[in-house]
Amino acid sequence: MLLFGVRRLLQSLPTVLAAALTVFVLFSVIPGSIATSMFDDGRGMDAEVMERIRKELRLDDPVHVRFANYVGKLAVLDLGVSFRSREPVAQLLAKRLWPTFQLVVAAMAFAIAIGVPLGFVAAMRPGGVIDAISMFGAVSGLSIAAFWFGLLMMYLFALKLGWFPTFGYGGWNNLVLPAVTLGVAPLALLARTTRAAVLDVVNADFVRTARSKGMSETRVVRWHVLRNVAVIVLTTLGLQFGALMGQAVVVEKLFSWPGVGSLLVDSVFQRDIPAVQGCILLIVLFFLVVNTLVDIAAALIDPRIKYG
Amino acid sequence: MTLLAVEDLRIDLAAGDAPHAAVEEVSFEIARGETFGLVGESGCGKSITALAIMGLLQRPLSIGGGSIRLDGRAIQDLDAGEMRRLRGKRLAMIFQEPMTALNPLLPVGRQIAEMFILHEGASWRDAQRRAIEVLERVRVPAPERRARDYPHQLSGGMRQRVMIAIALACSPDLLIADEPTTALDVTVQSEIVDLMRELCAANGTAILMISHDLGLVASMCRTVGVMYAGRLVEMRASAEIFKAPAHPYTRGLVASLPRLGSRAAVGQRRLQEIAGVVPSIADFPPGCRFHPRCGRMTEICRTDAPAVRTLPGGGLVRCHHHG
Amino acid sequence: MRVGTNTVIGGTLFAIAILVGILAPWIAHTDPVMDANLMLAEEPPGREFWFGTDAQGRDIYSRVVHGARISLTVGVVAQLLNSMIGTALGLSAGYFGGWWDDFVTGLTNLMLAIPSLIFALAIMAILGPGLTSLLVALGLTNWSFTCRLARASALSLKSQGYVQASRVLGYGDIRIMITQILPNMLGPLIVIATLGMGGTILAEAALSFLGLGVRPPYPSWGSMLSEARDQITTAPWLSVFPGLAIFLTVLGLNLLGDGLRDILDPQSRSRRA
Numbered sequence: 001m002l003l004f005g006v007r008r009l010l011q012s013l014p015t016v017l018a019a020a021l022t023v024f025v026l027f028s029v030i031p032g033s034i035a036t037s038m039f040d041d042g043r044g045m046d047a048e049v050m051e052r053i054r055k056e057l058r059l060d061d062p063v064h065v066r067f068a069n070y071v072g073k074l075a076v077l078d079l080g081v082s083f084r085s086r087e088p089v090a091q092l093l094a095k096r097l098w099p100t101f102q103l104v105v106a107a108m109a110f111a112i113a114i115g116v117p118l119g120f121v122a123a124m125r126p127g128g129v130i131d132a133i134s135m136f137g138a139v140s141g142l143s144i145a146a147f148w149f150g151l152l153m154m155y156l157f158a159l160k161l162g163w164f165p166t167f168g169y170g171g172w173n174n175l176v177l178p179a180v181t182l183g184v185a186p187l188a189l190l191a192r193t194t195r196a197a198v199l200d201v202v203n204a205d206f207v208r209t210a211r212s213k214g215m216s217e218t219r220v221v222r223w224h225v226l227r228n229v230a231v232i233v234l235t236t237l238g239l240q241f242g243a244l245m246g247q248a249v250v251v252e253k254l255f256s257w258p259g260v261g262s263l264l265v266d267s268v269f270q271r272d273i274p275a276v277q278g279c280i281l282l283i284v285l286f287f288l289v290v291n292t293l294v295d296i297a298a299a300l301i302d303p304r305i306k307y308g
Numbered sequence: 309m310t311l312l313a314v315e316d317l318r319i320d321l322a323a324g325d326a327p328h329a330a331v332e333e334v335s336f337e338i339a340r341g342e343t344f345g346l347v348g349e350s351g352c353g354k355s356i357t358a359l360a361i362m363g364l365l366q367r368p369l370s371i372g373g374g375s376i377r378l379d380g381r382a383i384q385d386l387d388a389g390e391m392r393r394l395r396g397k398r399l400a401m402i403f404q405e406p407m408t409a410l411n412p413l414l415p416v417g418r419q420i421a422e423m424f425i426l427h428e429g430a431s432w433r434d435a436q437r438r439a440i441e442v443l444e445r446v447r448v449p450a451p452e453r454r455a456r457d458y459p460h461q462l463s464g465g466m467r468q469r470v471m472i473a474i475a476l477a478c479s480p481d482l483l484i485a486d487e488p489t490t491a492l493d494v495t496v497q498s499e500i501v502d503l504m505r506e507l508c509a510a511n512g513t514a515i516l517m518i519s520h521d522l523g524l525v526a527s528m529c530r531t532v533g534v535m536y537a538g539r540l541v542e543m544r545a546s547a548e549i550f551k552a553p554a555h556p557y558t559r560g561l562v563a564s565l566p567r568l569g570s571r572a573a574v575g576q577r578r579l580q581e582i583a584g585v586v587p588s589i590a591d592f593p594p595g596c597r598f599h600p601r602c603g604r605m606t607e608i609c610r611t612d613a614p615a616v617r618t619l620p621g622g623g624l625v626r627c628h629h630h631g
Numbered sequence: 632m633r634v635g636t637n638t639v640i641g642g643t644l645f646a647i648a649i650l651v652g653i654l655a656p657w658i659a660h661t662d663p664v665m666d667a668n669l670m671l672a673e674e675p676p677g678r679e680f681w682f683g684t685d686a687q688g689r690d691i692y693s694r695v696v697h698g699a700r701i702s703l704t705v706g707v708v709a710q711l712l713n714s715m716i717g718t719a720l721g722l723s724a725g726y727f728g729g730w731w732d733d734f735v736t737g738l739t740n741l742m743l744a745i746p747s748l749i750f751a752l753a754i755m756a757i758l759g760p761g762l763t764s765l766l767v768a769l770g771l772t773n774w775s776f777t778c779r780l781a782r783a784s785a786l787s788l789k790s791q792g793y794v795q796a797s798r799v800l801g802y803g804d805i806r807i808m809i810t811q812i813l814p815n816m817l818g819p820l821i822v823i824a825t826l827g828m829g830g831t832i833l834a835e836a837a838l839s840f841l842g843l844g845v846r847p848p849y850p851s852w853g854s855m856l857s858e859a860r861d862q863i864t865t866a867p868w869l870s871v872f873p874g875l876a877i878f879l880t881v882l883g884l885n886l887l888g889d890g891l892r893d894i895l896d897p898q899s900r901s902r903r904a
Contacts (some may be wrong), residue, residue, distance in 0.1 A: 018741045026753055049808030137888070143829065143882035145836050148874030149855055155867050205408035212362055213397030213474065216424055223422070227413050250837045254860070264749070265841055268756040280753060286747055302413055303458045 004306055005296045011289045017071075019284045023277050024070050040219065073167035079281070080274030082267075089278040093260060097282075099169055100259030104248055106179035108237075110188035116233065118187075121193025126199060134191060141188025146247045149253045167256040178255040182248055189240055197232040201225050231302045237295035245283050311481055311514050312338040312361070313377040317384075318562035319373035319538075321367065321589055328589045329372060331357055331538045333616075336531075338482065343508070343515040345525030346544065347561070348535035352584050355516045357535075358484045359624075360384070363391040363403050376557065378481075397427045400475035404487040410459040416470045417443070417455025423477035442473040445502060465496035466615055476507055483508060484516045489524065501528060522561050526550055534558050537587055537597040544623030553626040556602045557582070596628065604629045638890025641885025648876075652699035655784045659693035663850045666690065673866040682872045685855075686862050687848075694850035695872050701851045702880070705765055706832040712770030713831070717777025718813070726808055735778065742775045748834055752812075755843045760798050765844050769831050778822055779859025784816035818895030822888055827882035852877050 032279050073080070079089035116174065118138075122131040154177060158166040164177050200226060210220045249261035256262065267275035299305040317334040320327035326431065331353040338344045346354045357613040361376055363386065376384040383394065403409045410419060420442055421435035436455070437586065441592050443451035446469040459467055468488060475483055489497040505528060508515050519525050524530055526546040533543040534555065542555040560582035584601035587593060593600055599609040606629070614626045651658065658680075668688040682691035724735035741749070751768040758764035774901050789796065789812065804815040837845035839853030847854050852873040859869035 005725075012744075014737070015740050015744045018737070022741065022745070023753075026757060057471070060315060139885050140878075140882060143878055143885050145833055145853075145856075145874060145877050145881075147837060147841075148870070148877060151856060151860060151863070151870045151874065155863055155870060158863060159867075188692055204412040205403065205405060208364065209409045209471075209474075210411070210422075211364060212395055212401045212727050213423060214392050214394070215422070216392060219426075224411050224414075231413070242743065242746040243748070246746035249749060249752070249842060253841055264752070265843075268752065268843065276753070277758060280745070280749060283749060287746065288744060290599065304460050 001298070001306075004299055005292065008292045008295050012292060014272060014284065016083065016288060020074060020281060021067070023280050024067055027273050027277050029138065040120075042120060046177050072144075074281075079278040080276045082272050089274045092263065092275060093278055094264050096258060099257060100248065100252070101211045102175060103178055103182060103252065103259060104244065106175050106180035107244070107248075110179055110183035110207050111190055112237075115187040115190030116194050119191040119196075119199055120190065120229075123195045123202070126195075128204075131240035135195070138191045141191075144184060146181055146185060147250050147254050149184055150177065150251055151179055154255075169256075169258050178251055178257050178260060181254070182244070182251045185247065186240065186244055189236065192200075193236045194229065194233055197229045198225065200232075201228045224278040229302060231298055234294055234298045234301070238291050238298075241290050243285055245287055262268050309340045310337050310377075311342075311379060313380075313517075314357075314374070316355065316369070316374035317360065317376065318579055319353070319360055319375035320370050322368035323368070323590070324347070327372065328580060329538060330369065330589050331360075334535070335536075336376070336518060336533050336540065336541050336543060338514050341509075341512045341514055343505070343517060343529040345517045345532040346520065346535060347519060347522050347525050347532060349395045349520055349586050351588070352535040353538040354535050355486050358401065358516065358518055359487050361484065362395060362399055363547075364401075396423060396480070397478050398481045399481040399484070400478075400482070401484040401486065402468070402471040402475045403490050404472050405491050407459065407491075409471060410467060412459055415456050415458055416467075417463065418456075420470065420474050420477060423474055427478045432527075434566070438477075439473075442477050443470070445455045445507065446470075446476075448473075458607035459629060463496075464492050465500060468492060468496075468500050472500070472504060472507070476511065476513065479511050482514045482516060484518070485518070486518045488517075490519070490521075497524075504528075510519070523565055534561070537592055538589070539597060539626065540624075541598065541626045542624065544625075546617070548621060548623060553560070554623070554630040555598075555627050556604050556629070557598050560601075596626075634892050635859060635893055637886045638894065639885045639888055641886025641888070643888055644879055646883075648699055648703060648880040648883060651696055652703045655700050657699045659696045660692075661690045661693045663689065663694040663697040664848045666693070673714075673862065675866075676868055683866065683868045685858060685866070685869055691855075691869065691872055694855060695852070695876050698850040698852045698855060698873060698876065699880075700760070701845055701849065702832050702835055702853075702877070705762070705769065705835045705845075706828045708766055709769035709773070709831045709835070710824055710828040712766070713772075713774040713827060714777055714820065716771070717774030717780045719819060720809055721778035721783075721814075722776070722785045722812065725782040726789050726812065727805065731780075735782070739775050739778050742772070747775075748837060749774045751834060751838060752841075752843060755838060760843060760846050762845065764840065765835060767801025768838075773831060773834075777820065777827070780819055780823060781816060784819070785812055788812045788815055790902075821902055822892040822896050825884055825891055829881040829888070832877065832881055832884070846890035 036252050051130060077090055079093070081087065082089050082092055085092070118134050122134045123132055127253075154166050157163050164173055168174050207220060207224055215223070245261075248259070249264055251257070252259045252261035253265050260282055264276060264279035264283075266272075267279060295305075314337070315335045317331060318329055319331040319571075321330045334353075336344065343474060345358065348354050356365065356369055359369075360371055363383070365371065365610075371384050372405065374384070375382050378394070381410070383391065386394075393562045403421060410416065416583075417436055417439045418441035421430075421432065423437035424430040424438050426434065440455050443455060448454050448466060448469050454462070454466070462470070471488075483504070488504070489500050492500065501524065504515065507513070515529070517525055517529055522532075522538050526549065529546050531543065532546045532547075532549050532559065535541065536557050542549070542553070542558045544554070549558060554564050562582070562596045563580040564582065570581050582601055587597065587600075595611045596609040596614050599605045602609065612628070616624050616626050617630065619625055619630070666689060668684075671680075671684050672686055672688040672690065674684040676682055676691075676763075680690050680692065682695060684690055685694070720735050724732040730798070750772040754768035755764055758767060785808075794807060794811055797811055835844055835851070835858070837851035839846075839851040840857045842854070842857060845851035845854055847858060855873040856870060857867075859873070862869050
């Protein structure tokens, strides 16, 4: 199993490198993109600042040298220094890592805790009332703009009812609204996926065999259905994690949550290139690690993945 | 001694307003330890008859009438809990596709062990041990190692042996085998058939063998029932049915069996086939259901469904012009 | 061809959205950008201003209606771009195989490793705000699923008898791809495109909300919500209508996509994903 995990991690290495290259190309190579992109009020950067940037980023060196430099620095986790705060980017990110991690984990926990059982219940009586309502709810959940939902929640629960603070970071109270906002879409997706998976599995041949053995329905579910549904659901989880990260950026900004996502947005506005590059790379890395973990978990349950 | 008595069984297929009878007026008996074969093309209703006996019919299929008696006790209307107690313990079934009939995520040993947990209250450790014993009995080499394997690691023949192990683990009175060898290589088929025959003979387990392969069924079973379009059209001792098939459909089936070296002898140059196709449930022809494809059809066949007639040499047939 | 409830409801919602977008200049009450009356700022919904007015005194209803134009244009065009890129890449990769397939697969894996919204964000950062950059950013970052699907279809279809026959008859590769393979994968492609359009509209709204997409004073539903956020205590109704518009449009597309999937792609195993 360890070997499998290591193998999967190594397999993602080329993708990580490719992502690093892409980020590099986007931000460091496209001529003038950094120094002259017009933003906000349309003012360009003044010559002095531009010169300083050119020197700092060694824009005059040939491309391959710059890239080698870049990768070399990455290897020792040197992500450069933020334009705005003059802090090493790596340090900036380190501070922001935990809040984002908290938010994402809380959102997923919320989504799984409600979405999976909901899918199960809907599948028990397909075509029934609960099924129709929950599946319509699921489609709606997938159609809602997360930030709109967050805005409404903010209004209702923070401003009107005063149950939670509108923004800020610190205690459990602060985590609830952002986590629920971020978790709505995954919840909806999980509900649908679980429902489909349960319906598939429950009609499968091996479940018929289990019944022919004289197994009670509860045992059939416990011994055979759960496992097989879990594999399908896990795969979906892994796939849609990327979308979750994207949404996290928006939700963090909405709730002023001090995570990597809001740093990314702020850095983009401030044209803080090293910070932007660092954030993107970190997010990609995070995503790849999560995918590998999901793959390992799936392989633990489904023996065909390892051997097949 | 009659073990299983099916009488006038009717299975309904719910479709829109009125249900269609997918299977109708099916009656047969299986004695203790006897092997009985049910033959017919796909869609004739033999598989769902088996599922009905096991109580495994699911919507939109349901038992619409008739009775199924196990040792004299009617079981077609039993509640779920009672029926469950019979399954595995007294009635067992193996299916056509061993690959999909086993849970791909669990080792095969565990899937066999489940039987002992369910019916004999064994502990997991005991159950696993006995599972290995059963694997040995179905002649799986290196059973301790095999027990830890997953279904996808085994060959088709091995998987079917595992299915047989599961089915016979608790010594049931009746084993229903639904096309057990159809998905297997020809060389493996006879091994599996021999295995089944041997184990069941040793345990006194009766076999209900379902297949479209008339030759297989005839060689293994003492009595053979032929089904067509949901009805039992002939039921004879297997020796008789080959020698002198009574129903035109059976005759067609027997004639269509390719036989080595028989071309010159019988003067045939092509494989015989029965013209036409099996009707779907919604389109069962009136009168005798076989009449559109029958060489002996006359007016009465179009209008009157033939009643069951006893043949002089023993056996039953449903035809106006049999013999 | 049985058309289910999903298709009907979804299709209707989407059709309404498109109609609103097309007819915007005629059904709006005021000019969405210019007609601002500070005296009437932050009026709640009423008889004259159906959805109320915003902090600048502009009629929300008219802005929402015009916003349909922007959001739908971006959604449709960007999705079209995505579908074309994905189909072209996937189809050719599956059909030709070899190094081209390896390259496309690697590229697709890369695209999948970078969350599409973040990639779009990065591109917007370079190109600057505006409609064209938005189209480029959204149109170039969401083609991975289409590509995978197209590639899988091409792989399975290229060994079909009629394709082999065409080759023997001397048909050119491109002709075969377009006339023989493409039509057989249209069903699932349409389904993905429909569902993808919903996602693209949501992405545009998110980017505009962040200030990186369509910028004020132009009425994108997303940027309207961004403005609404600042006024949430004084004018909460501002937060309702643009979001509702997004919701109904995307819901329509999702329902339509689901419905189409049942018709065009019945054995889709990647259901609800």
